[in-house]
Amino acid sequence: MAIDAPGEMPGDATGGMPTRMVPAAAISAIGAGAVAVLALWWADTPAVVGLDEWLTGAGRITGLLAGYAITVLLALMARIPVLEHGVGSDRLARWHAMGGRYVVCLAVSHTLLIIWGYAVTDGTGIVSETVTLNLTYPDVLKATVAVLLLVGIGIVSARAIRPRLRYETWFHLHFYTYLAAWLAFGHVLADGNEFIGNRTAQAAWYALYLGVALVLVWNRFLTPIRQALLHRFTVTRVIEEAPGVISIHIAGRRLDRLKIEPGQFFRWRFLTRGLWWSANPYSLSAAPRRNGLRITVKDLGDHSRGLAGIRPGTRVLAEGPYGSFTARRRTRRKVLLIAGGVGITPLRALFESIPAAPGDLTLLYRARTSEDLVFRTELEQISARRGTGLLYCVGPRSVVGDPFTPHTLTALVPHLPDHDVYVCGPTGMTGRVIPALRAAGVPRRRIHHESFEF
Amino acid sequence: MRSAIFAVIVTATGLVLLLSFKPHNVTAAPERPGVMSDPPAGDANGQADTPATSGKKSTGKAVPKVTANPGSWPGDGAGLGETAGEKVISGVVADTRFGPVQVQLVLSDGKITGVQVLQAPQESRRDFSINSEALPILDQEALAAQSARIDTVSGATYTSDGYVRSLQSALDRAGL
Numbered sequence: 001m002a003i004d005a006p007g008e009m010p011g012d013a014t015g016g017m018p019t020r021m022v023p024a025a026a027i028s029a030i031g032a033g034a035v036a037v038l039a040l041w042w043a044d045t046p047a048v049v050g051l052d053e054w055l056t057g058a059g060r061i062t063g064l065l066a067g068y069a070i071t072v073l074l075a076l077m078a079r080i081p082v083l084e085h086g087v088g089s090d091r092l093a094r095w096h097a098m099g100g101r102y103v104v105c106l107a108v109s110h111t112l113l114i115i116w117g118y119a120v121t122d123g124t125g126i127v128s129e130t131v132t133l134n135l136t137y138p139d140v141l142k143a144t145v146a147v148l149l150l151v152g153i154g155i156v157s158a159r160a161i162r163p164r165l166r167y168e169t170w171f172h173l174h175f176y177t178y179l180a181a182w183l184a185f186g187h188v189l190a191d192g193n194e195f196i197g198n199r200t201a202q203a204a205w206y207a208l209y210l211g212v213a214l215v216l217v218w219n220r221f222l223t224p225i226r227q228a229l230l231h232r233f234t235v236t237r238v239i240e241e242a243p244g245v246i247s248i249h250i251a252g253r254r255l256d257r258l259k260i261e262p263g264q265f266f267r268w269r270f271l272t273r274g275l276w277w278s279a280n281p282y283s284l285s286a287a288p289r290r291n292g293l294r295i296t297v298k299d300l301g302d303h304s305r306g307l308a309g310i311r312p313g314t315r316v317l318a319e320g321p322y323g324s325f326t327a328r329r330r331t332r333r334k335v336l337l338i339a340g341g342v343g344i345t346p347l348r349a350l351f352e353s354i355p356a357a358p359g360d361l362t363l364l365y366r367a368r369t370s371e372d373l374v375f376r377t378e379l380e381q382i383s384a385r386r387g388t389g390l391l392y393c394v395g396p397r398s399v400v401g402d403p404f405t406p407h408t409l410t411a412l413v414p415h416l417p418d419h420d421v422y423v424c425g426p427t428g429m430t431g432r433v434i435p436a437l438r439a440a441g442v443p444r445r446r447i448h449h450e451s452f453e454f
Numbered sequence: 455m456r457s458a459i460f461a462v463i464v465t466a467t468g469l470v471l472l473l474s475f476k477p478h479n480v481t482a483a484p485e486r487p488g489v490m491s492d493p494p495a496g497d498a499n500g501q502a503d504t505p506a507t508s509g510k511k512s513t514g515k516a517v518p519k520v521t522a523n524p525g526s527w528p529g530d531g532a533g534l535g536e537t538a539g540e541k542v543i544s545g546v547v548a549d550t551r552f553g554p555v556q557v558q559l560v561l562s563d564g565k566i567t568g569v570q571v572l573q574a575p576q577e578s579r580r581d582f583s584i585n586s587e588a589l590p591i592l593d594q595e596a597l598a599a600q601s602a603r604i605d606t607v608s609g610a611t612y613t614s615d616g617y618v619r620s621l622q623s624a625l626d627r628a629g630l
Contacts, residue, residue, distance in 0.1 A: 048476040057473050102461055121580055138611055196609035197587045
C-alpha cells in the first residue's frame, strides 16, 4: 500500500493530484473503458440486419458492458489507495452499490437478449434455445450459474431485504461475485463474437481481469499481512463509554509510518475465535498518539456486540488508514462539525486536532438521550482548552423538535454560510442535515459528509 | 431511484442509437463470399489469408486472390490442379449441429499445399460471420500442421469439429 511507502508525504497519497480531482478522473477512466468496450463491438459488427441481429447486437453490447463493469465494481472495492483517499470509502461503497444494480441489470438483459436473438435466428422457441445455448455452447452453463449468482446477490443487497440480514452474512455473500466473475469469464472468450480471432482483444480482456485480481490480492490480502507484521497491533484496554458503546485502545509499533490523519478509519480484524473472519470499518475516535490508537464502537450488529468481549492482549489486523474525511477537505477558516450518535467518533478526532483559532470551530452533537452522549468529559475539556464552541442537542425529536432546520442552524451558528461543515451520523440524519445546510446558504462543495454505514 | 431510471433510459437509448448507426440492409453489408476474398487490411483475420503454398507473407489486400473455386468458401487452394503432380482430394461431408462442413485438399508430393472449404454453415449471418473468421484460421492451422491434429478455434467449436473430421477423411483417402 502506497500510504506507508518510505519518503512519501501525506499529500502524495493521490499521486500529486488534488484530492477533489480524483472522483472526476476516476469516472473519466471508467467511462473511457466503457467506450473502448463499445468500440470493440463497433469494429466487429459490419451491419445489423433484421430483428434477430438487433436483439443479438443489443445482447452483445450489454454483455460486453456487464463483463467490463463487473471488473470496475471489483476494482472500486479493491482498496486502491488513490481511490480510498481521493473519492472516500463511503462514496466508493455507494458507487459500488449503484454499479452493482446496474451490472445485474446488464447481465440479465444480456442473457435474455442473446437467447431471444439466437432463437429468432434459429427459428426456435425461447425455451429450446435456452437449453441449446446452455448445453452446446462452450462455457455458457457456467455463465448461467454466474448470472444467477449475480441476481441472488442483487436481491440480497436490495434495500428491502438487506436490513433483515446480519451485516456479516450480507458481506460474505458478496464474495460470490468473485466466483461469478470467474465463471462468466470463460464464455466471453469462447463464444464472444468480438473475440474470435482477435488476439489483441483477448489479451486486453485477460489483462483487465488479471489486473483487477492482482490489485485485489495485493491490497486486500498481502497489504494487511505486511502491515500486521510491521505494526503488530494489540488491544491494550477496553472501556465502556456509554450503554452499548465501547472504546478499544490499540497499541502498535511504528505508527508514525502510517501517516494517519484524524477523521480516518481502519478496517479492523480482531483475531479471536468469533471475530477473525470479518474486517469491519471503525473510525479512530482520537487523534493518533505515538504508540496507540483508539476506536469507539456502538452496538449496531453482531460484530460490534462481539467486540465487548475483547480482552487486552488480543492481536489485531488493521487495513488502512482509509477515508478522506479529514482536515484536508477544508477550505475556510471557520469549521462546523455536526455529529449524530456514534457518528461522533471521527468528529471527536477532528474536534481535537483540526487547526482553528478560538471561536472558529463549533461542534454540534445530537444524541437521543444524555446517556448516549459519549466523550462528554473529553469534549468539554477540549472545548475549554481550545476555546471552541460545543452544542448538545439531546432528546427525542418529538420533545426537542428538529434541530436540523435552516432556521435553527443559522440561529445556533453565526456566519453559517462561511463555514466548512463536516457531517457524520446515521443516514436518516445526514439526509436531513445536508438539505438544511444547503438551504441555510452553505455551498455543496463545503459540506463534507461520511456515512458510517458500509 | 431517479438515478436508476436515468441509467436505464440512457443505456437503452445508447443501445438503440449504437445499433441504429450500423447499416441495416444486406447489400450494405459485405457479400457473403466477398468477405472471404477481400478481408479488411490490418484486421487480425487478414493474416489468415497468407498463402502458405508460396511460403511468403502477404497482407489481405496486397494480393489479388484467385477465386476460381467452386465453393462459397474459397480457401488457399488457388490454382489447384494446374500443375502436374498436384492431387485434389475431397473430404467427407461432416455434419455439425449448424450444418455440413466439407474440405478439399490440394496435395503435392504428399504434402498439403492447399485447403479449400467446399461447404460450411452459412444459413444465418451469425454462422457466416463466425465461419468467415474461423475457417481461414483452420486453413492456416491445417497447412502448418500438415495433419488433422489442429486446435479448435474458440467460438467456432462445431465448425472446427466438422472441419477436422472432413480433413481427416481427406487425408485418409490420400493415404497420408
